[in-house]
Amino acid sequence: MAARPSLFYFPSDAALLDSSGLPWGVAVTPFSPTDERGSPPVTGEEGHLLPRCTSCFGYFSTHCSLHRWSWTCPICSEDNDLSADAAARYARDGSHDPPELRSAFVDLLLPGEEGDAVAMTTPVYVAAIDLSSSEEFLELVKSALLAALEALSPGSLFGILTFSSKIGLYDVQGPIPIVKNVFIPPDTDGTILVDLKDVMPFQSFLAPVDTCKDSIARALETIKPMSSWEMATTASEVQDHALHHTRGFGAALDALVNYLSVEYGTTFELGIAVQAGVCVDLFAITNEYTDLTSLKVLSVESGGSLFLYSNPDESTLPQDIYKMLSRPYAFGCVLRLRTSSEFKIADSYGHFFPDPQYAHVQHINCCDSFASYTYDFEFEKDSQFSRKSRPPILQIAFKYTTIVHHGDTSDDVSNSGSRSRFSLQRRLRVRTIQYNTTANIWDLYDFVDPDVVLTILVHQVQPFFHMQFCYTSFW
Numbered sequence: 001m002a003a004r005p006s007l008f009y010f011p012s013d014a015a016l017l018d019s020s021g022l023p024w025g026v027a028v029t030p031f032s033p034t035d036e037r038g039s040p041p042v043t044g045e046e047g048h049l050l051p052r053c054t055s056c057f058g059y060f061s062t063h064c065s066l067h068r069w070s071w072t073c074p075i076c077s078e079d080n081d082l083s084a085d086a087a088a089r090y091a092r093d094g095s096h097d098p099p100e101l102r103s104a105f106v107d108l109l110l111p112g113e114e115g116d117a118v119a120m121t122t123p124v125y126v127a128a129i130d131l132s133s134s135e136e137f138l139e140l141v142k143s144a145l146l147a148a149l150e151a152l153s154p155g156s157l158f159g160i161l162t163f164s165s166k167i168g169l170y171d172v173q174g175p176i177p178i179v180k181n182v183f184i185p186p187d188t189d190g191t192i193l194v195d196l197k198d199v200m201p202f203q204s205f206l207a208p209v210d211t212c213k214d215s216i217a218r219a220l221e222t223i224k225p226m227s228s229w230e231m232a233t234t235a236s237e238v239q240d241h242a243l244h245h246t247r248g249f250g251a252a253l254d255a256l257v258n259y260l261s262v263e264y265g266t267t268f269e270l271g272i273a274v275q276a277g278v279c280v281d282l283f284a285i286t287n288e289y290t291d292l293t294s295l296k297v298l299s300v301e302s303g304g305s306l307f308l309y310s311n312p313d314e315s316t317l318p319q320d321i322y323k324m325l326s327r328p329y330a331f332g333c334v335l336r337l338r339t340s341s342e343f344k345i346a347d348s349y350g351h352f353f354p355d356p357q358y359a360h361v362q363h364i365n366c367c368d369s370f371a372s373y374t375y376d377f378e379f380e381k382d383s384q385f386s387r388k389s390r391p392p393i394l395q396i397a398f399k400y401t402t403i404v405h406h407g408d409t410s411d412d413v414s415n416s417g418s419r420s421r422f423s424l425q426r427r428l429r430v431r432t433i434q435y436n437t438t439a440n441i442w443d444l445y446d447f448v449d450p451d452v453v454l455t456i457l458v459h460q461v462q463p464f465f466h467m468q469f470c471y472t473s474f475w
Helices: 014-020 084-089 135-151 209-221 228-237 239-246 249-264 272-276 292-302 317-326 441-446 450-474
Strands: 002-005 025-029 042-044 070-072 079-081 105-109 124-130 157-163 166-171 178-183 282-285 306-309 329-339 343-349 361-368 373-379 393-408 420-434
Touching: 002 450, 014 373, 014 441, 025 450, 124 135, 124 249, 135 209, 135 282, 135 317, 157 209, 157 249, 166 249, 282 292, 282 317, 292 306, 306 317, 329 343, 329 373, 343 450, 373 450
Parallel strands: 042 105, 124 157, 282 306
Antiparallel strands: 002 025, 025 373, 070 079, 105 420, 157 166, 166 178, 329 361, 329 393, 343 373, 393 420
């Protein structure tokens, strides 16, 4: 978990911050294997025993004042009682101290939560391919998906879905790939009238990569663009909705998310893809106008990314997909920052979905070790950091699920059909950081992080440019 502040020294008060003209905040990379200095966290297996403050709900850390039967929260200064078990745990000699007494940066297993080491599962990947496109585009997509198959770890499940005026589901687990189509009715709003699970069972749609890689490759070779007569037929049937039904992106994605959520969905009041636990990465190849502003919401809020390429000839789509899928990922993440009482979070930016109930709690369906999230700070009213006050504290809590590979669980190692097995581990990563302050403006300028400053500024000016763009377009 890397945390890079825009200002190495925090300003002593709001007047100094305003006079400097510098943004004050931090860029957090929660799934980074190390901190910004390259130091890894101290790991442990008793995350459920980590004490929490009864006032601000912050976590115990090395920055707390620890007493025999109590501890003082470094964030809100609340005194908290220690249970008898916790007091005995923290009374051990130094050689057997728990992780939270050895480091302010810990990564702890949460036994009993979804994905205990006993629960076996496999990662699932689905490629949704637009057939209302050129042959050149589809050839590039096929190359990219073949690269994706090489990047996926053994035991992963892979499905192929195509969309145009109809949705195609592929079963590649037999000797010959089979596709079943569901037509999008032209006289509706694009909603299909049948559930995809009734068209093809989930176990037929998702194929294990390690045993079906050749069959998946053969299925990709059969994919062709929507023919000109199909487009003409659709256009003649419903002229006003021709474009909508020759590229049934919305209907296909809605049906796919519902399809996945039946088997893998979770429930909380967020957007549809977020609710189903689906992370959406969009890859667009076009040199024409595309409403990316609308499309990006889907990828941003589900924790995915949006890639745009101007033409197939210069596209690095296969390389990008391979690199993206080769990285380790965290799933079902919850990110929370807490600050000491003198300052607070003014705004936050990143590919996450804010919790509808709790402030400054972000849900992230999926993130890799490079995904970063930016926070903008401001002083509380009439607050400042004085020489007599305690140093500012920032605590970052990141709860996530990761896939742990256990190797081949088959007793017969010669069986080529045996599949590698995985388990889900729910973990909690907590880092508590204490910063120095300054009343000298030159300290702010001399120890500024220009990359973080630029990142915050870009996020701050985006709404302004968006309003200007809309205003100009309207007139």
